Amino acid sequence: MTHIKNNLAQVNAQIAQACQHAHRSIDDVSLLAVSKTKPVSMIEQAYQAGQRMFGESYIQEAVEKIEQLSHLSDIHWHFIGPIQSNKTRHIAQLFSWVHSVDRAKIITRLNEQRGDQDTALNICLQVNISEEDSKSGIKVNELAELAQLTNDSPNLTLRGIMAIPKKNDGIKSFAKMQQLFHQLQAQYPSVDTLSMGMSSDMVEAISYGSTIVRVGTAIFGQRETTG
Ligand SMILES: *Cc1c(COP(=O)(O)O)cnc(C)c1O
Numbered sequence: 346m347t348h349i350k351n352n353l354a355q356v357n358a359q360i361a362q363a364c365q366h367a368h369r370s371i372d373d374v375s376l377l378a379v380s381k382t383k384p385v386s387m388i389e390q391a392y393q394a395g396q397r398m399f400g401e402s403y404i405q406e407a408v409e410k411i412e413q414l415s416h417l418s419d420i421h422w423h424f425i426g427p428i429q430s431n432k433t434r435h436i437a438q439l440f441s442w443v444h445s446v447d448r449a450k451i452i453t454r455l456n457e458q459r460g461d462q463d464t465a466l467n468i469c470l471q472v473n474i475s476e477e478d479s480k481s482g483i484k485v486n487e488l489a490e491l492a493q494l495t496n497d498s499p500n501l502t503l504r505g506i507m508a509i510p511k512k513n514d515g516i517k518s519f520a521k522m523q524q525l526f527h528q529l530q531a532q533y534p535s536v537d538t539l540s541m542g543m544s545s546d547m548v549e550a551i552s553y554g555s556t557i558v559r560v561g562t563a564i565f566g567q568r569e570t571t572g
Pocket of ligand 1: 543
């Protein structure tokens with residue numbers, strides 16, 4: 346019953362230590378608890394332990410869990426999975442952040458479908474930084490155009506970029522992402538987010554300037570389904 350609380354404490358301690366090593370303020374790095382495939386009871390345990398940002402990857406699963414946890418009104422839900430264009434309405438309505446935006450059509454639809462909400466939807470563009478055929482995300486040379494489109498969308502706020510680097514390529518990719526992040530920040534004042542680092546590489550990601558680490562396994566344990 347208490348293992349999620351302990352895991353969270355351990356992950357937060359690792360983040361604090363990584364920040365210290367990197368001479369960064371601990372306030373500059375947020376923990377996104379990735380709860381995909383895990384039951385609401387586990388999210389509630391993490392919530393009870395103080396966690397407020399949760400990440401989900403599968404829209405149908407997320408819709409059900411968000412509904413069931415609607416009484417926990419200060420949870421911030423982040424969508425981090427692949428986006429099908431016919432599923433954007435739920436994302437626009439139920440989430441406060443999307444990390445996995447990767448094409449113009451999705452930007453346009455999210456902007457339209459966010460229209461009736463009080464707050465803008467926070468957007469990170471996903472970059473396929475290791476240039477893997479199998480991975481979603483934009484190429485580096487598409488970033489300027491999609492950043493401009495997002496910035497021009499009144500119901501969206503361009504917050505930054507996200508990546509899932511290839512395993513053995515982590516550090517090179519982290520360095521490239523950090524550089525892209527600084528370039529984007531110089532152009533758009535709203536950009537403050539570099540979303541990278543997972544259970545196995547969050548310490549390295551923090552040393553390369555990550556501001557949100559997305560951690561699932563280290564908090565909730567191994568997932569039975571893949572993804
Ligand atoms: C599943 C997932 C994570 C979490 O991965 P862990 O290795 O379990 O920490 C982070 N980011 C994305 C985009 C994911 O899909």
